[in-house]
Amino acid sequence: MPTGPDEGFDGPTEKCGVVGTSLADRSAARPLYYSLYALQHRGQESAGIVTHDGFQQHSHVEMGLVGDAFDEDDIAGLNGSAGIGHVRYPTAGSVDKSCAQPFTVSFKSGSLALSHNGNLVNSDEIREELAAQGHAFTSDGDTEVIAHDLARNLLEEDLVRAVKRTMERIHGSYSLTIMHDETVLGVRDPAGNRPLVIGEVDDGYVIASESAAIDTIDGELVRDVRPGELVVLRPDGEGYDTYQLVERERTAHCFFEHVYFSRPDSVIDGGLVYEVRRELGRKLWDESGIDTDVVMPVPDSGRAFASGYAEAAQEADAGVEFAEGLMKNRYVGRTFIMPTQDERERAVRLKLNPIKSTVEGKTVTLIDDSIVRGTTSNQLVQLLKDCGAEEVHLRIGAPPIVAPCYLGINMATREELIASDKTVEEIGETIDADSLQYLSTEAVAAALDADRADLCMGCVTGEYPYDIEGEETDRDVSRPVIEGSETASADD
Numbered sequence: 001m002p003t004g005p006d007e008g009f010d011g012p013t014e015k016c017g018v019v020g021t022s023l024a025d026r027s028a029a030r031p032l033y034y035s036l037y038a039l040q041h042r043g044q045e046s047a048g049i050v051t052h053d054g055f056q057q058h059s060h061v062e063m064g065l066v067g068d069a070f071d072e073d074d075i076a077g078l079n080g081s082a083g084i085g086h087v088r089y090p091t092a093g094s095v096d097k098s099c100a101q102p103f104t105v106s107f108k109s110g111s112l113a114l115s116h117n118g119n120l121v122n123s124d125e126i127r128e129e130l131a132a133q134g135h136a137f138t139s140d141g142d143t144e145v146i147a148h149d150l151a152r153n154l155l156e157e158d159l160v161r162a163v164k165r166t167m168e169r170i171h172g173s174y175s176l177t178i179m180h181d182e183t184v185l186g187v188r189d190p191a192g193n194r195p196l197v198i199g200e201v202d203d204g205y206v207i208a209s210e211s212a213a214i215d216t217i218d219g220e221l222v223r224d225v226r227p228g229e230l231v232v233l234r235p236d237g238e239g240y241d242t243y244q245l246v247e248r249e250r251t252a253h254c255f256f257e258h259v260y261f262s263r264p265d266s267v268i269d270g271g272l273v274y275e276v277r278r279e280l281g282r283k284l285w286d287e288s289g290i291d292t293d294v295v296m297p298v299p300d301s302g303r304a305f306a307s308g309y310a311e312a313a314q315e316a317d318a319g320v321e322f323a324e325g326l327m328k329n330r331y332v333g334r335t336f337i338m339p340t341q342d343e344r345e346r347a348v349r350l351k352l353n354p355i356k357s358t359v360e361g362k363t364v365t366l367i368d369d370s371i372v373r374g375t376t377s378n379q380l381v382q383l384l385k386d387c388g389a390e391e392v393h394l395r396i397g398a399p400p401i402v403a404p405c406y407l408g409i410n411m412a413t414r415e416e417l418i419a420s421d422k423t424v425e426e427i428g429e430t431i432d433a434d435s436l437q438y439l440s441t442e443a444v445a446a447a448l449d450a451d452r453a454d455l456c457m458g459c460v461t462g463e464y465p466y467d468i469e470g471e472e473t474d475r476d477v478s479r480p481v482i483e484g485s486e487t488a489s490a491d492d
């Protein structure tokens with residue numbers, strides 16, 4: 001499978017979700033809390049909110065899901081109309097509270113809180129340099145490295161220049177919400193690898209990983225934060241200023257955000273994720289459609305792909321009928337821990353059950369968004385055949401995952417990836433499908449309406465947009481050309 005952000009069996013696991021807001025005259029805590037609920041699919045390990053009341057920070061950070069991490073007293077204690085929040089899935093650093101975020105620290109330059117989604121590729125180097133200058137670290141995560149670097153720069157520069165210097169120093173993927181005293185900032189890395197958007201609510205502005213978080217608090221999406229851009233929310237919700245601090249020739253948007261990670265109801269880099277997935281499904285039919293009795297999704301995230309695929313098939317007068325053939329047990333969720341392969345195999349049976357009348361005696365096309373280890377796909381093919389399917393053909397709405405991700409996605413190791421050392425034909429045989437086809441990288445770029453060169457496809461090509469030890473680099477973006485253009489624009 002994987003079957004999307006709420007599954008977590010055989011798939012990549014999400015990174016993190018960030019949010020920040022500055023409001024006119026009400027507490028920021030509750031909108032932040034609701035926004036984190038909307039971003040829960042991006043991280044389930046810990047959740048946290050830090051607010052500022054004009055005098056001091058208030059922080060509540062806990063391990064676990066958003067609903068478990070906060071109670072009414074916690075929210076009531078988070079005073080102030082400015083704040084940031086975070087949900088975490090650990091991709092760098094320990095799995096304990098020391099790395100839970102927002103990360104807070106007080107320096108001579110004031111108080112700082114940081115929420116980070118992404119992964120730096122040069123944090124060890126910067127950590128060593130800062131440690132040599134006397135900075136003491138309390139965690140092994142890369143967010144603290146950003147916090148210390150920024151705090152050091154704030155001793156010598158104003159806020160915007162200090163952020164710019166930090167952006168020049170750190171390399172990798174990062175969408176950040178930052179609070180310096182009570183000023184809330186949003187920063188997106190120069191390659192735009194992770195999403196970040198600006199939204200407007202009645203009495204202020206919000207910055208969040210995905211637009212679904214803004215919808216949840218009755219806000220309106222304004223636009224994406226541009227790659228290399230800093231957004232500064234004015235205090236008391238009065239507006240915001242933007243600064244294009246770093247520019248580079250090409251972006252490296254993570255294509256997997258559209259295929260798998262982001263919510264289908266989010267708009268990312270100008271595209272509604274649901275529509276992109278439907279378009280991927282249509283292209284899957286164009287490239288490798290097969291005329292079977294039924295086409296069915298692996299729920300839930302295969303659904304949009306399957307609906308696009310079925311629509312294209314029907315337009316081509318193929319007799320394929322769209323059907324729901326697998327039912328999901330919604331009560332087996334993230335809290336169901338599956339550390340071993342054996343347990344993961346059993347989990348498939350707990351999670352999905354076939355509808356016999358849809359499957360029995362039929363030829364079936366099963367649509368999924370990706371294959372990581374292949375274990376779950378094999379289980380599902382078996383499940384459908386045991387239920388009487390005559391043939392099971394698997395169609396995947398992304399190219400084969402051949403390499404790990406170093407930019408914030410927990411993708412399994414290279415050895416665990418079934419496509420790292422097998423051809424598509426061999427994978428099809430291993431999972432016992434009657435046929436297997438993936439989508440091409442060209443089709444993915446076309447469905448995203450993007451230039452292939454502006455996407456990161458490291459995990460499906462093995463070529464990354466940054467210098468990573470032992471890996472190929474597909475472009476010269478590891479040391480960006482820095483062209484400061486500090487143009488403040490009100491309500492951009």
Ligand code: SF4
Nearest residue numbers: 254405407456458459
């Ligand atoms: S390697 Fe894959 S998952 Fe990681 S950022 Fe690039 S496209 Fe996204």
